[in-house]
Amino acid sequence: MTWKPMPASRPARIWRHAAAGGLAIVLVPALSAVAASPTAPHITPAQPRPVPAQRPVPVHVVPSHRVKVPAMRAWHAPKLTWPAPGAATAALLTAASQDSQARTSAALADQRALRSGPGNEVVAAPSAG
Numbered sequence: 001m002t003w004k005p006m007p008a009s010r011p012a013r014i015w016r017h018a019a020a021g022g023l024a025i026v027l028v029p030a031l032s033a034v035a036a037s038p039t040a041p042h043i044t045p046a047q048p049r050p051v052p053a054q055r056p057v058p059v060h061v062v063p064s065h066r067v068k069v070p071a072m073r074a075w076h077a078p079k080l081t082w083p084a085p086g087a088a089t090a091a092l093l094t095a096a097s098q099d100s101q102a103r104t105s106a107a108l109a110d111q112r113a114l115r116s117g118p119g120n121e122v123v124a125a126p127s128a129g
């Protein structure tokens with residue numbers, strides 16, 4: 001869940017800004033006084049901590065393993081071919097062939113539903129028109 005700021009009324013916003021300003025007025029001098037006090041710990045750069053002695057680990061040379069990489073063959077897209085002008089045929093479906101095609105596709109959808117078993121309904125069957 002993400003946090004979303006609630007729209008506040010004008011007096012609530014003024015109160016919130018005044019509280020934040022008052023807190024800053026109190027904290028800034030207090031924190032700077034602590035850092036400047038002579039009893040504050042001396043600040044030094046970070047240094048690694050001492051590590052206790054450990055047992056040595058056996059080390060050996062790893063021989064190189066030459067791998068034969070097969071040469072890549074250049075790939076080119078196959079040449080695009082179009083039928084000669086006037087050589088292509090296109091057939092429009094008649095009303096009778098569309099009706100028989102719709103009945104065939106509906107029958108196939110019914111067979112798929114029976115074959116898939118209960119709980120596995122066919123989601124989208126071809127529409128009859």
